[in-house]
Amino acid sequence: MSCRVFGLEPEAVYGEDKEKAEFDLDFDHEVDSMDFKLNDEPVTKSFGSRMNQKARAGVIKPSGSIETSANLQILGHYFYGFLDNYKFTAGNNNKNTHEFWGGESKLLKSFRGVSVNDELVFYLFGLLVDSMKLEVSSEDMTLGADFIYKTELADILEDENEYERAEELINDLFIMFYDVSLKLNGNDPAGVQTSFTLEGNNNHDVDKTIGFGYRHPQGQAKANKRENSISIVTTLTQETVRAILDARYGDVDLLEPAKCKILQVPLELNVELCEYPGLGLTIKFPKCTLLAEFDSSGIDDVEATLNMATLGSEKVRLADNTTEVTTDMYVKLVNNQPKIAPSN
Structure with a gap:
């Protein structure tokens, strides 16, 4: 049986060098796909020839x-x-609450990671989440993440069963589409929604972390503008046509584009699994711009896509019901995991 897993643990110091035996993963999990590369294209010179004549190692941007x-x-x-x-x-x-929200810090938390590819294992240092994607359609919710990182070590195993997995997670059923519900502008959206996609990007600037004398990043890349884009696919029906036109024209009850308005509404996604009462996920986007696009093909149902981009100008109240934060994205996650922090 093949072993394709990925694991994480937070770093106390960005990119701190550790021996392989010192890795203490919080968990590892199976993956559908995984790709870690050094992006170290060699630099070649032709010196007037039609053929490259010389080559040297290029800069590493993992x-x-x-x-x-x-x-x-x-x-x-x-x-x-x-x-x-x-x-x-x-x-x-053991039902613990984790809250996350977007702010103005440019130095994000970093991880060590392990990427297991059967007999080949990569130990990764200085992992930063550059982008994250959640997608729900007719089956389960998929999680995608893009990383940048500082450097790596490799290990070759005798066989693919040699890798020792981290402690098994409890209550780790995958999330199905029927576990998910949406609230748009405080209400259940009209009609039937068939897919939801969130794509977030931190736009880390890697180029400014590599200086003279080094091939790979020397320090932690800073995050730049955070961009969150959301799309919800629905079908054009008598139930949905008014909401779709409101999004298309920028105001309610119009039959032509508004003179200067765009709709700005809150969106909330909730996840509850009936197997695990008390556990769940809530993602709030307190204010989003809202646009609508159409896809009409043959005799198929007309699909409309609501496209949203988050704004960071509204407050969200935390779970203590007292503290308020201004943010573009807030997450409340109740699960069986302990506090996320670097190991001692």
Whole structure:
């Protein structure tokens, strides 16, 4: 049986050099796809010839990506890396609350990671979540993440069963589309929604981390503008046509484009699994721009896509019901995981 897994643990110091034996993963999980590469294209020179004559090693700008089925136990670490604020509240019966929200910090939390590819294992240092994607359609919720990182070590195993997995997660059923519900502008959206996609990007600037005398990043890349884009696909019906036109024309009850308005509404996504009462996920986008696009083909149903981009100008109240934060994205995750923090 093949072994294709990925694991994470937060770093206390960005890119700190550790021996392989010192890695203490919080978890590892199976992946549908995984790709970590050095991006070290050689620099070649032709000197007037039609053929390259000489080559030297190029600069290393390591990056990687994973895609897997999302579950409530692993999502916290990805939000921890993608968003810059985190609050933990211990709960009863090991049901703990993790809150994450976007702010203005440019130095995000970093991880060590392990990428297992059967007999070949990569130990990764200085992992930063550059982008994150959640997608729900007719089956399960998929999680995608793109990373940049500092450097790596490799290990070759005798066989693919030699890798020792981290402690098994509990209550880690993957999230299905029927576990998910949406609230648009405080209400259940009209009609039937058939897919939801969130794509977030931190736009890290790697170029400014490589200086004279080095091939790979020397320090932690800073995050630039955070961009969150959301799309919801629905079908054009009598139930949905008014809401779609409102999004298309920028105001309610119009039959032509508004003179100067665009709709700005809150959006909320909730996840509850009937197998695990008390556990769940809430993602709030307190204010989003809203546009509508159409796809009409043959005699198929007309599909409309609501495209949204988040704005960071509204407040969200945290789980303590007192603290308010201004943000473009807030996440409340209740699961069985302890506080996310570097190991001692």
